Amino acid sequence: MADTTATATPDTATTSDDGIRRRDFLDIAAVSAAGIGGLAVVYPLVSQMAPSKDVLAASSTEVDVSAIEPGQAIKAVFRKQPLFVKRLTAEEIAAAQRDDTASLRDPQTLAERTKEGHGDILVTMGVCTHLGCVPLGAAEGEVKGEFGGYFCPCHGSHYDTAGRIRKGPAPTNLEVPEYEFTSDTVIQVG
């Protein structure tokens, strides 16, 4: 220790030919260590705000679709948000397929929005893609909008029988969440 301080005292003695001092190295090392340490502090402080493990664990929902009559829809809850599960009537399927080729804001066919072999089961989020209201049309007697599907009363978005946006401010179709049929009558969402 004594030796290094002795040699280090005059500033010029520690300056190498290219003008770099020992202190420059110390400064960079100290600031780097503090920076990495700061990141190590900030990361958990930011991460703690993200969904906790119990919230993530509740992000999967099972729905039994066997009791749903044609033309009827049920509301389930997926990730604390409404989920519409609807069994389409023959007319509704026909209307949706007829419009598959129409001019759509967010082009998708009915087949793309349902599972093969279960073409009459339409599973969508009950969340308007405009600003997140719950559209009407799932429950008995609710307004279904000009296209016979869903209608969002907040700002007047009309969805057709396949849950596609047809009129109003919403930018995209009602979201079809990831799901699969675990048996002929049960779907698992998420």
Added chain:
Amino acid sequence: MSFPWARQYEPSNGFTKFLDERLPLPRLVYNAIGAGYPVPRNLSYFWNFGVLAGFFLVVQIVTGVVLAMHYAANAQVAFATTEHIMRDVNWGWLMRYAHANGASFFFIVVYLHIFRGLFYSSYKAPREMIWLLGVVIFLLMMATAFMGYVLPWGQMSFWGAKVITGLFGAIPLVGEPIQVWLLGGFAPDNAALNRFFSLHFLLPFVIAGVVILHIWALHIPGSSNPTGVEVKTESDTVPFHPYYTAKDGFGLGIALLLYFAMVFFLPNALGHPDNYIEANPLSTPAHIVPEWYFWPFYAILRAFTVDFFFVPAKLMGVIAMFASILLWFFLPWLDKSPVRSGHYRPMFRKFFWFGLIPAMIVLFICGGAPAEEPFVMLSQIATAYYFLHFLVILPIISSVEKPEPLPYSITEAVLGSDKKVVKGENTSPAV
């Protein structure tokens, strides 16, 4: 507010010049903890603990605000949300362990800070106000720590709340109504838990406010120093930055190493296993003790076992416990010696090291021990000495003691012209 030779702040560019004329924050920082604040050149590492206490206050506020995002102050779910934080919340275990051990480290550094103040008589003129504000901060810390410990709603939380609010029940006539009023019920329950949470959130910011006053008051006369001799000339001081930012930074590094060693490897060493059992109003844990930082005062509380004349023992214990801290408010006027540093006070030094410190250690041990012999007897002796020391011995010493010769100045002390002066302190050669 500072010495005449203090360096003047000069804004270096257009932006700082703009700021300096409108909101001179950089100037404030420069004059408070920058190169514009001259500090005695001979401060030892005992002068690190103020900065460390400030650091741990920040740690407590940051981790505490995070914990409050995930905790629910309701007796039905408080315990469950605490476990939710430990198990489900991302990094929740780290936040809670950092908060719990942060409280302990806050008290460790504050106790060392107070120790420094007692040995070097930092409370003497012209620094009485700094000391008084410090005692206020300490009282606020105790209240905050107590209420924070109730929040997890474990067995120790519940029975701690019951026992401490029970202290107020000792007040004659109005004691019981006061206790019921404090708790919002006849025993700790939802009402108590909610108000403790509210106050536990509020008080740290009150502490931060008093800390600002504490530092403000410090900057009027400037820091004391290990010789207790006041600053006379420029050669007695060095600028706070970079000299003491570096020294405090080093101390902070050591503190962080110890702190995180506890957080990561011994997170529950200072806690009680009983607090991982949910609060049960029908069953008291066999051995109930407060957190370690309350032990000395808890020992004083329990030292009174017989009635004094017409005062019941319970009330005496409560009075003595509060008095043991409140008498610190009178310390600047109890100790009349003109010499500050214990290094130059032979008689004071003996009573400090062989009287007060052993008494505090005994009280600390007895406070954590069960209320049985020999601990009761020991805490009675130590309590008696504690009060005797401050109320009788200290005033007598200050009038009969013949202090050792003081160095003429800090510079002389540092340069080592007098061997006795340099003993044990700052033996590093002159810079």
